[in-house]
Amino acid sequence: MSSKVFATLVALATSTLISLSNQSCITQWFDHDDPGGNGDYELLADLVSTNPGQICPNPIAIEAQTISGQPASQTGNIFQVYNPTSGFACVNANQVGGGCADYKVRFTCPEDWCSICRTPWFDRDNPGGKGDYETLSLTLITYPLQVCAQPIAIEVATISGTPVLPAGNNFQVYDPTQGFACVNAQQNGGCQDYKVRFTCPRSFCQPKCITRWFDSDNPNTNGGDSELLTVLLTMYPGEICQNPLGIEAQTVSGQPASQTGNVFQVYNPTTGFSCINANQGGGVCADYKVRFTCPEEWCSKCRTPWFDRDNPSGKGDYETLSLLIIRYPLQVCAQPIAIEVTTISGTPALPPGNIFAVYDPLQGFACVNGACQDYKVRFTCPLSFCQTQCVTRWFDSDNPDTNGGDSELLTGLLSMYHKYICPNPLGIEAQTISGQPAYQTGNTFQAYNSTSGISCVNANQGGGICADYKVRFTCPEEWCSKCRTSWFDRDNPSGLGDYETLSLTIITYPQPVCAQPIAIEVTTISETPVLPTGNNFQVYDPLQGFECVNDQQDGGVCQDYKVRYTLRESKAASRYGKSASGESWASERVTPPDAVVIPIDMSTIWREAVFDTIRHPPSDASLLVSHCQCENLKQRLAMIWCDVTELTTQPHTLPTKTAISREVDYRGQSITH
Numbered sequence: 065m066s067s068k069v070f071a072t073l074v075a076l077a078t079s080t081l082i083s084l085s086n087q088s089c090i091t092q093w094f095d096h097d098d099p100g101g102n103g104d105y106e107l108l109a110d111l112v113s114t115n116p117g118q119i120c121p122n123p124i125a126i127e128a129q130t131i132s133g134q135p136a137s138q139t140g141n142i143f144q145v146y147n148p149t150s151g152f153a154c155v156n157a158n159q160v161g162g163g164c165a166d167y168k169v170r171f172t173c174p175e176d177w178c179s180i181c182r183t184p185w186f187d188r189d190n191p192g193g194k195g196d197y198e199t200l201s202l203t204l205i206t207y208p209l210q211v212c213a214q215p216i217a218i219e220v221a222t223i224s225g226t227p228v229l230p231a232g233n234n235f236q237v238y239d240p241t242q243g244f245a246c247v248n249a250q251q252n253g254g255c256q257d258y259k260v261r262f263t264c265p266r267s268f269c270q271p272k273c274i275t276r277w278f279d280s281d282n283p284n285t286n287g288g289d290s291e292l293l294t295v296l297l298t299m300y301p302g303e304i305c306q307n308p309l310g311i312e313a314q315t316v317s318g319q320p321a322s323q324t325g326n327v328f329q330v331y332n333p334t335t336g337f338s339c340i341n342a343n344q345g346g347g348v349c350a351d352y353k354v355r356f357t358c359p360e361e362w363c364s365k366c367r368t369p370w371f372d373r374d375n376p377s378g379k380g381d382y383e384t385l386s387l388l389i390i391r392y393p394l395q396v397c398a399q400p401i402a403i404e405v406t407t408i409s410g411t412p413a414l415p416p417g418n419i420f421a422v423y424d425p426l427q428g429f430a431c432v433n434g435a436c437q438d439y440k441v442r443f444t445c446p447l448s449f450c451q452t453q454c455v456t457r458w459f460d461s462d463n464p465d466t467n468g469g470d471s472e473l474l475t476g477l478l479s480m481y482h483k484y485i486c487p488n489p490l491g492i493e494a495q496t497i498s499g500q501p502a503y504q505t506g507n508t509f510q511a512y513n514s515t516s517g518i519s520c521v522n523a524n525q526g527g528g529i530c531a532d533y534k535v536r537f538t539c540p541e542e543w544c545s546k547c548r549t550s551w552f553d554r555d556n557p558s559g560l561g562d563y564e565t566l567s568l569t570i571i572t573y574p575q576p577v578c579a580q581p582i583a584i585e586v587t588t589i590s591e592t593p594v595l596p597t598g599n600n601f602q603v604y605d606p607l608q609g610f611e612c613v614n615d616q617q618d619g620g621v622c623q624d625y626k627v628r629y630t631l632r633e634s635k636a637a638s639r640y641g642k643s644a645s646g647e648s649w650a651s652e653r654v655t656p657p658d659a660v661v662i663p664i665d666m667s668t669i670w671r672e673a674v675f676d677t678i679r680h681p682p683s684d685a686s687l688l689v690s691h692c693q694c695e696n697l698k699q700r701l702a703m704i705w706c707d708v709t710e711l712t713t714q715p716h717t718l719p720t721k722t723a724i725s726r727e728v729d730y731r732g733q734s735i736t737h
């Protein structure tokens with residue numbers, strides 16, 4: 065009986081080694097069990113659950129060897145199970161004398177699994193010399209960023225495309241974790257020329273971003289050049305992900321590491337890079353810099369939108385950071401920590417293998433000529449950039465008729481408008497004083513960034529002169545929060561839109577905003593920050609508040625927004641915050657904000673909260689409310705004055721212009737300092 069079983073099992077085993085498919089996507093070896101106890105069990109279900117993502121659920125072939133590399137068919141053992149659907153089992157009790165050997169197994173997987181995340185084909189070597197070496201460590205050096213550090217499967221083919229399987233060939237290395245090597249001396253008639261490709265974990269094929277270059281060491285110290293990940297993570301906190309997917313090394317002058325002739329001790333994304341002088345056969349290591357690709361979850365922590373400011377006509381496709389800051393003000397940080405580039409149809413474009421003139425988070429991207437496609441870029445910014453930022457009012461300190469141009473430099477503005485601008489803005493936006501975005505004027509800027517401000521020099525304009533510009537800034541959380549009101553959400557987007565204007569807010573919530581705001585923050589009510597640029601908002605200004613008009617939106621509907629203000633830190637404001645002291649909160653008359661139109665759906669608030677005089681506002685009228693001001697009366701009490709004009713033609717409702725007022729009690733108001 066047992067010899068019958070033996071015959072069947074061996075026949076099955078031999079047939080499974082030969083796959084009818086010409087696929088050759090082969091996993092690494094797995095050794096789950098050892099032969100102690102009942103025997104050696106390498107069952108597929110166990111292996112799939114203990115090695116998640118590393119084995120296809122439906123292999124088309126299986127191969128078993130002893131852990132020292134002897135094919136299973138040569139051990140004399142009888143196998144209980146040996147097929148790709150169930151896996152492998154050798155039961156000690158079935159063996160004639162002695163027990164089972166210790167086995168490892170690997171699988172051939174079907175095309176659909178292999179192709180989920182596959183690298184290109186690589187052919188870095190040819191069989192001249194000792195043989196054809198397509199090992200993973202050498203491929204990582206020759207094709208940086210293009211291979212994952214821990215592939216889950218490998219395919220090998222001759223360069224003419226014939227798949228080559230490991231079984232029956234005497235290859236020195238054939239394994240996804242090590243790559244492939246064919247040694248001439250081990251082959252009858254020498255090696256052919258092979259190419260390899262790898263199947264990578266899914267995370268490798270998700271979007272990934274590329275860091276800037278880091279150069280922490282040079283070859284004159286410590287016997288070589290080390291750019292190890294642990295060291296770089298400590299030296300540049302927040303600028304590199306903990307678990308890079310790829311690494312690229314170049315000399316500081318930009319030569320790819322694979323062309324220097326140096327031999328590397330370490331060159332992989334988990335450990336980093338190291339070149340040791342003593343290993344260079346008399347020479348020394350070059351001075352290297354390294355950069356990394358990082359996984360989606362790190363890139364996406366604080367990411368800009370995609371930008372596509374140029375197309376490849378003309379000299380090429382220029383998506384450089386300095387031009388993007390002008391074209392998309394406030395939306396890019398000044399010092400991005402990573403960049404992603406894809407074609408506009410979404411195909412990722414990695415730097416190696418593509419000759420791009422610029423590809424760096426600190427400089428952006430440029431493809432110069434030849435056959436550039438149309439690319440888009442986005443950046444990963446430091447986390448501070450994605451925390452709430454407040455937006456200042458516009459400043460216009462200069463005009464183009466004096467001093468040969470229009471300069472709105474930060475240092476000058478800071479001295480003129482002390483306390484109205486943070487010393488370290490995160491973003492800057494420039495427009496002409498009539499509201500045209502700076503990038504549309506055709507002017508060339510000497511400076512345009514949040515650290516310097518803007519400067520337009522007449523002499524650089526090719527005959528024309530500079531427009532008259534105004535600038536505003538976004539400021540960091542710590543500045544905005546020094547003296548900040550609570551959030552206001554007085555309207556929702558039904559009707560004409562979401563009106564959170566300052567005049568209306570003063571009426572609805574008179575207390576906190578009677579002081580003069582110096583900055584404004586806007587978020588959706590679900591707390592997603594929104595900037596004035598890149599959105600089509602009618603009003604976004606600390607002196608006027610915020611307005612989103614439904615008709616002006618792409619989808620025809622505004623979201624529901626809330627606003628808060630940063631107030632000038634003044635004696636009055638801080639006294640006001642400590643209202644328990646009973647002191648008067650403000651001694652100044654506040655400058656009126658500009659006029660705003662109130663659609664009639666504001667009438668409820670109007671009626672309840674403001675004016676006894678307007679008892680029956682018309683249902684189809686609009687009211688123009690303007691020049692609201694706060695005036696201090698006595699302790700904790702103030703008066704709000706506004707001008708109201710009825711915009712409809714209904715004659716019976718209101719006098720055309722009404723001064724209105726209301727007493728406001730300031731006790732118990734919340735304000736943060």
Ligand SMILES: *[C@@H]1O[C@H](CO)[C@@H](O)[C@H](O)[C@H]1NC(C)=O
Pocket residue numbers: 398510511512513515516
């Ligand atoms: C800002 O612009 C000035 C003038 O063009 C330049 O010197 C400076 O390096 C720029 N700063 C940054 C962070 O790009």
